[in-house]
Amino acid sequence: MATGLALRVSIRLRSGLSLRLLRWTPARRRPRHLVSCYSTATTATTTTAAPKLGFHLAASFSAKDRPFDPSTHVFHFESNPAPVTTRRPDSGHDAFFVSRVKGSDAVAFGVADGVGGWTDSGVDPADFSHGLCNSMAVSASTAPGPMTARKLLSDGYDAVCRDERISAGGSTACVAIASSNGLLNLANLGDSGFLQLRLNAVNAVSDPQTHAFNTPYQLSLIRSRWTSRIAALRGSVPLCDLPRDADVYHHRLRHGDVILLATDGLLDNLFHQDILRIASRVMVSSGAWTLTQSEGVRVADSIYTLVDPPRATSDEDGSRKGSATLQSLLATELVTAAKAASVNTKVDGPFAKEVKRYYPREIWHGGKVDDICVVVAVVCEQATRIQSKL
Template sequence: MHVVKLLLRHNVGGRSLAFDLRAVNLVSHPKRSTCGGEDAFLSMSEVQCVFDGVSWWKEYAGVDSGLYSAALAKFMYSFVEDDALGSLPLSSCELLQRAYDACLSDEIHGTSTALVATLQRPCCAADASCSVSAKFSNCMLDVCSIGDCTSMIIRDGRIVFVSDEQMHSFDYSFQLGQGSADIPVHSLQYRVVVRPGDVLLLGSDGIFDNVFKHDIAELVWKFVGPVCGRYALDFDRPSQYDVATKIIPPDDVLRALSAGVDEVVRVASANARDVKCNTPYSNKAIENGANYRGGRLDDMTLLGSIIDEKFDLDRSVQLAESGVLLPTPYRDWP
């Protein structure tokens, strides 16, 4: 488990939202653990991403299937670090396009699915008129998804948004890279109004093939709900929410978030090894004519973040339970 542990203070300038409270857990396929697996991720206050390298390249072309996913994460990280987002942030699709173009330029071998989430300004009058946009400038969650990774928003214990899979056929997802006709503009794109306290999850198919979405929400909220409830503010009462200097105690919130993310990955790993349980993957297989029961072994990556007002960070930024400094993607660079 990788947990970002920050000393946080509300930003007293312009008000915006961010992914400042976040945690990540990932487990490699048992046969890929020595090479780090094929998933890569990027977890930053500005952007959340999951990339899943396609195993065909290892099985049939002798190419490390994780190279392309890691390259996408690497290039996207460099764009964000170089302030490519600027004062008018690139959309999630535009950010993915830049990473994709960089992979083409460097002739990176392989293909990968991709899921990118950023926070943006409202783009229409209806969105701009909502109560959230009156308080925060970037209340639109912008999601770009190509392939079968999944994003989900949990609000007050309920699922309020889930992205769809994008498949050519069963077990053949849309993907970016060499030999694929799919490109970033073919992605599914969503814009969803979010508010402080929303829990955003991004996961590779190894998670969502082995645990049903409603079970994922219940597992996470079992830990996050009670803690968030203690610090919940009445969003519709500005006199209460507009205390810009309020100190947010993040430790227990992060512990709860990491516990919820850990629990989902634990259940997904157990289901993947269970040859008799009912899973989303077995249901899809049966719908496509296969006689299949149980889960599916795969790399598993789950990013969790609690959307909240953007913080000013004190000089000391600490890490809990991890020797890996987020947001460096999990893999060596190709």
């Protein structure tokens, strides 16, 4: 744990809204519960006869003040025995990571959304969110002993608090650990979140954690030299949100499932049914899911060729122009849709709906311009894959 070098606080400093926020209330206490750029197809010996699962991952992102290019704003996580150090992606205040979990067959991945309002205090919000993700990637690949999503979040936060290069900041986070035995463990703090899609249906989702409207739970850090400045801006220092405040989820995975971890830039602009519609269109049109009269939607054998990365050379930052996998296509299609919705002033999205619920007299139409980031994992059975290649 980090010692008295810093005060850990929860501060909401979102900028760009004219809406008056509700009065801050203390956090409700919940039960304690280098980006690694490669896609994993993990295998391991298990005591059951159930097929082992592999996970094929990609990420896509778009900074709110930049145009989106799906050919370059994408990361392909390929099979690789070691993490690949990369330069910081052009994802604004949003960050992401993927890493193998040391001593196991599991893969860890997550997203973090730096709180943009810290810029008013002269702090780059990206330093905290990217530092958190880098620290979680390192911890997952090096820390001994069993690992859980909440422990990984705690390890990453402690590392950020020890890093004197990060002076202050805050972030939400959604972290997952998936194992080849089909267990998915997640920890979600704030208004980032996850969806689990299965055969044209939303199988599971996370609930956002908020203190008030547009005031999510968040990990925060203020060095002692920043305390007086923040107190002058805010009038007081609020209580802190910690990794132990994260909601913890446990789910079972199946062959053909799609797991999405996203920041609020995507979730504030696309309803869950919009996300399902886009993902289902990609899965069906690519041939990964097929429609049958007798079984309804089923997973097609062609999914194995769709998740395999084509032979190409990746750039230093993990991007690979001109090539695509099923997982990268899902990620870029979702970011494309969220980006379009964020600048659409005619069609109300989830954020506009929340504005009307909390502030009926406020006029807010369309989407919400924000940084957008999503990590997509496609689940495949390994035993079936081996047989299909014989």
